[in-house]
Amino acid sequence: MERKIVLSLFYMGIITAIVGIVITTFAYYGFFRREVEENLVHECRLVAESYDKLSSPDELDLFSGEDFRITLIDKDGNVLYESDADHLTMTNHLDRPEIRAAAEEGTGSDTRFSDTLGTEDHYYAVRLDDNSILRVSIQTDSIIALFERSLLIILIVIIGIIIVSLIISVKLTGKLIAPLKRIPEILEKNIPVTDAEIYPEVVPLVEEIRNARNAQSEMRQEFTANVSHELKTPLTSISGYAELIESGMAQGEDSVKFAGKIKNESARMLALIGDILRLSELDSIGDTPLADEIDLKAVAEDCRERLTQQAEKRGIIMTVSGESSAVTGSRTELGELVYNLVDNAIKYNRENGNIEIKISEKKLTVADTGLGIPQESIPRIFERFYRIDKSRSRAKGGTGLGLSIVRHIAEHHGAKIDVESTLGVGTSITVTFR
Numbered sequence: 440m441e442r443k444i445v446l447s448l449f450y451m452g453i454i455t456a457i458v459g460i461v462i463t464t465f466a467y468y469g470f471f472r473r474e475v476e477e478n479l480v481h482e483c484r485l486v487a488e489s490y491d492k493l494s495s496p497d498e499l500d501l502f503s504g505e506d507f508r509i510t511l512i513d514k515d516g517n518v519l520y521e522s523d524a525d526h527l528t529m530t531n532h533l534d535r536p537e538i539r540a541a542a543e544e545g546t547g548s549d550t551r552f553s554d555t556l557g558t559e560d561h562y563y564a565v566r567l568d569d570n571s572i573l574r575v576s577i578q579t580d581s582i583i584a585l586f587e588r589s590l591l592i593i594l595i596v597i598i599g600i601i602i603v604s605l606i607i608s609v610k611l612t613g614k615l616i617a618p619l620k621r622i623p624e625i626l627e628k629n630i631p632v633t634d635a636e637i638y639p640e641v642v643p644l645v646e647e648i649r650n651a652r653n654a655q656s657e658m659r660q661e662f663t664a665n666v667s668h669e670l671k672t673p674l675t676s677i678s679g680y681a682e683l684i685e686s687g688m689a690q691g692e693d694s695v696k697f698a699g700k701i702k703n704e705s706a707r708m709l710a711l712i713g714d715i716l717r718l719s720e721l722d723s724i725g726d727t728p729l730a731d732e733i734d735l736k737a738v739a740e741d742c743r744e745r746l747t748q749q750a751e752k753r754g755i756i757m758t759v760s761g762e763s764s765a766v767t768g769s770r771t772e773l774g775e776l777v778y779n780l781v782d783n784a785i786k787y788n789r790e791n792g793n794i795e796i797k798i799s800e801k802k803l804t805v806a807d808t809g810l811g812i813p814q815e816s817i818p819r820i821f822e823r824f825y826r827i828d829k830s831r832s833r834a835k836g837g838t839g840l841g842l843s844i845v846r847h848i849a850e851h852h853g854a855k856i857d858v859e860s861t862l863g864v865g866t867s868i869t870v871t872f873r
């Protein structure tokens with residue numbers, strides 16, 4: 440951005456300067472030309488007034504100085520007098536615009552470039568009382584010659600302007616950008632925007648970044664607190680059972696039972712740690728592009744196979760229906776997504792319930808005949824550690840992270856999740872891919 444502003448300011452300076460030079464040159468040229476033409480008219484009138492008093496045209500020599508050239512032409516176009524000897528050979532003067540105009544209207548003028556373009560001739564002619572025509576002319580530098588002559592000065596001025604523009608644009612940009620460069624420091628040191636001396640236009644942005652940062656840090660703290668709490672619960676049980684066994688209070692049958700409990704609680708902890716690690720892995724994967732073509736039906740079939748035993752324990756029947764449908768994604772992640780949805784459909788189903796996994800064009804639905812989810816909880820079930828019934832989830836070995844993982848994977852795949860649920864009837868969760 441800094442470079443862009445410097446360059447814009449710099450170009451602006453240069454363009455303004457060049458336009459300025461061109462306009463000034465033209466204005467100066469116009470002024471100079473007017474001055475020349477006025478002098479010419481003046482001189483011509485002066486000569487014309489004195490003409491009567493001359494006894495022969497050759498006396499016009501008196502008037503032609505170094506600058507002016509005087510020509511006298513009779514009404515037929517023949518040259519009667521010419522102050523510049525070189526032009527004596529010229530004839531046929533009636534075709535000159537200034538002569539023709541003077542013959543017809545009394546006065547006439549014209550300006551013509553010479554062959555070299557370096558000079559131009561200005562003519563002014565008047566018709567005299569005897570119908571002969573008096574013409575005065577002067578030669579000046581043309582605009583091109585004027586330009587050429589001042590080229591060195593123009594060049595020096597342009598180089599000067601380039602240097603000055605560059606210095607000014609760098610300084611100005613530095614000044615413009617300085618308040619923006621302070622934004623990281625303002626965020627880091629938590630300086631209030633009212634004391635921050637930044638542009639009012641960027642205040643909303645700074646506040647938004649600050650709010651997002653605060654929310655993120657709050658979320659992190661909450662997650663840490665939740666994780667600690669979730670780990671503490673099984674560990675407390677484990678140490679309690681172990682103490683009972685250690686003290687000899689639990690013996691024989693009991694100690695076997697408690698060992699079993701210790702094993703279950705450890706399994707829960709392992710599951711929890713596994714889910715936490717997976718979530719953090721998914722976090723770090725971020726937006727890595729996905730390239731494989733995966734058949735949703737094959738993923739569903741595979742998942743049904745893996746969970747059959749678990750479903751059968753509760754007399755639940757699982758069916759997979761629909762046609763094959765390919766989506767772009769990761770086989771592992773899609774396997775986890777379907778597994779977590781079907782796992783929940785088993786956990787929160789009634790005994791001898793049904794689960795249907797339906798596949799249609801880029802769409803996968805897991806429908807169960809279970810407890811259902813209260814309407815107000817639907818937006819929250821994808822939050823980390825959110826459970827509708829904590830003890831039920833625990834009893835089923837849930838970690839409260841399954842659906843967070845589902846949401847993460849869906850986001851990674853650009854998929855949308857819809858939940859429909861009726862309490863006591865069942866839940867249907869649909870994932871729609873792009």
Ligand code: ADP
Pocket residue numbers: 783784786787807809810811812820821825826827828832833836837838839840841842843866
């Ligand atoms: P958990 O490990 O507790 O199952 P999840 O993140 O998978 O965690 O789900 C969060 C909560 O959403 C669950 O505790 C449960 O209350 C509710 N839930 C998820 N799936 C279903 C379902 N199919 N039927 C009813 N409730 C569900």
